[in-house]
Amino acid sequence: MLCQRCGKKEATVHLTKIVNGEKTELFICEDCAKETGQIPFNGNDPFSFQNLLAGILNPELNSFSGIESELKCNRCGMSYKEFTQQGLFGCAYCYDTFDNKLDPLLKRIHGSTRHNGKVPKRRGGTLRVKREIEELRQELQREVERENFERAAELRDKIHDLEDKLGGE
Amino acid sequence: MSLRDIINKNLTHWVSGNGPDNDIVLSSRIRLARNLENVPYPNRASAEEKAAVSKSVIEAISQQNEIKLHYIDLADLPEVEREVLVEKHLISPIHAKEGMEKGVLLNDNETISVMINEEDHLRIQVLIPGLQLDKAWEIANNLDNLLEARLDFAFSENWGYLSACPTNVGTGLRASVMVHLPALNLTNNIGKVLGAVSQLRLAVRGLYGEGSESAGNIYQISNQITLGHTESDIIDNLKSVTTQIVSQERQARKLLLQEQEIEVKDRIKRSYGILKYAYRISSEEALKLLSNVKLGIDMGIIEDVDQGVLSELMVLIRPAHLQKIDGKELTAAERDIKRAELIQTRLNM
Numbered sequence: 001m002l003c004q005r006c007g008k009k010e011a012t013v014h015l016t017k018i019v020n021g022e023k024t025e026l027f028i029c030e031d032c033a034k035e036t037g038q039i040p041f042n043g044n045d046p047f048s049f050q051n052l053l054a055g056i057l058n059p060e061l062n063s064f065s066g067i068e069s070e071l072k073c074n075r076c077g078m079s080y081k082e083f084t085q086q087g088l089f090g091c092a093y094c095y096d097t098f099d100n101k102l103d104p105l106l107k108r109i110h111g112s113t114r115h116n117g118k119v120p121k122r123r124g125g126t127l128r129v130k131r132e133i134e135e136l137r138q139e140l141q142r143e144v145e146r147e148n149f150e151r152a153a154e155l156r157d158k159i160h161d162l163e164d165k166l167g168g169e
Numbered sequence: 170m171s172l173r174d175i176i177n178k179n180l181t182h183w184v185s186g187n188g189p190d191n192d193i194v195l196s197s198r199i200r201l202a203r204n205l206e207n208v209p210y211p212n213r214a215s216a217e218e219k220a221a222v223s224k225s226v227i228e229a230i231s232q233q234n235e236i237k238l239h240y241i242d243l244a245d246l247p248e249v250e251r252e253v254l255v256e257k258h259l260i261s262p263i264h265a266k267e268g269m270e271k272g273v274l275l276n277d278n279e280t281i282s283v284m285i286n287e288e289d290h291l292r293i294q295v296l297i298p299g300l301q302l303d304k305a306w307e308i309a310n311n312l313d314n315l316l317e318a319r320l321d322f323a324f325s326e327n328w329g330y331l332s333a334c335p336t337n338v339g340t341g342l343r344a345s346v347m348v349h350l351p352a353l354n355l356t357n358n359i360g361k362v363l364g365a366v367s368q369l370r371l372a373v374r375g376l377y378g379e380g381s382e383s384a385g386n387i388y389q390i391s392n393q394i395t396l397g398h399t400e401s402d403i404i405d406n407l408k409s410v411t412t413q414i415v416s417q418e419r420q421a422r423k424l425l426l427q428e429q430e431i432e433v434k435d436r437i438k439r440s441y442g443i444l445k446y447a448y449r450i451s452s453e454e455a456l457k458l459l460s461n462v463k464l465g466i467d468m469g470i471i472e473d474v475d476q477g478v479l480s481e482l483m484v485l486i487r488p489a490h491l492q493k494i495d496g497k498e499l500t501a502a503e504r505d506i507k508r509a510e511l512i513q514t515r516l517n518m
Contacts, residue, residue, distance in 0.1 A: 001500045014451070014501030027501060076209040090213040092206050092323035092331045109336055112397025115329025117340035120317045127326045
């Protein structure tokens, strides 16, 4: 079946509209559907996250000094302005580049600015060790309260070892 | 080939399999966003860089024997086959659009899919039937570990796993469940329940449609926040909210039977009647009626149809599946007729 609007392309969109109980049916092609704005298509949704983010961030652009609006990632060339328009980082290094702009943004999105979840084994850096020290300290505290000093001493040595490891890197 | 054969051949595990609370929770999904450290994100990478990402991910998969995945280059698939993957929820609609160097890794029963070069370099997804978020996390986490041993993922001590979009940073985890809530809708409680859910930092959307209106009464609930909480906190929160919603839906069903037995039975049997005898049907109407029939099956009002009918048909009646089953391109009007035929054959099985 050909599109009932342009009469040229194959009709791929079947549109049923019910207005005040009156039903109309329309068979049109995708281009006509897009043109007449009948159906929200992916990619130009005004409520997409990217567009909302741009809305949130753009007022901040006004307060920019010239230098800040020139802020640009060395690796991928993404500027902070582009980031606020697209809502997407260009590469992993953009996070460091826009570092001092990120906390307010992340706070608004997540209510938090620090990762608490999984730490990868190989790429986790010192975070794994730091988390382990934190856990051992809490355990140490508990053992001291229980007057279990032998175990506490073991834990203290373990913490020292780990701290040396951190300091040595 | 019989319809049963066709269904078995085409259906993916979350549709054909069983899981806990499967009468209300159709599926559980875990998705992890991961990126390689030294390559720009897909929105900024060149074709060569994206090709290199695919290559290194495929290589990493081939270096281990624990999880068997096969790679599909989406450029090699005709549009209808890409849409079939979308309808099975194995890739996103955006990923199915034409573009450079996009691919997906799948296991045999399609519980695992890894999208390559979508918004992030990798999107690891595990999708299984029923309420099984812990199990889905276990599978996804294991695959993530296997990949991490071989690939340099972008990770920061402050912000965790770095993603293209700041809404995914941290854990990169999106956990979600798909739930069927007809009785909460019929008793006019759906707005209240969904409102409460969004207070708990969870997002709800109708699977087909917007806001609290959903054809087929099917909703997806997922965590909104990925940074600042542990993975198990995020999953436990979603799990406990889902468990409560399941018990509220069950209560609403009891209430319906007590207070509006005749109306409910009439609604269910009429829906069954239309589905059994309609000559053509739109997917929206079909979903609405199938939701009623499924409710009838779960409540013991319809006894000669099995429970899986809604999950099966909600996938099979969509455009790409209809065209795949028929083996040719169909116009929307033709699909409406084929859809009615398929539903009748399935209901009479």
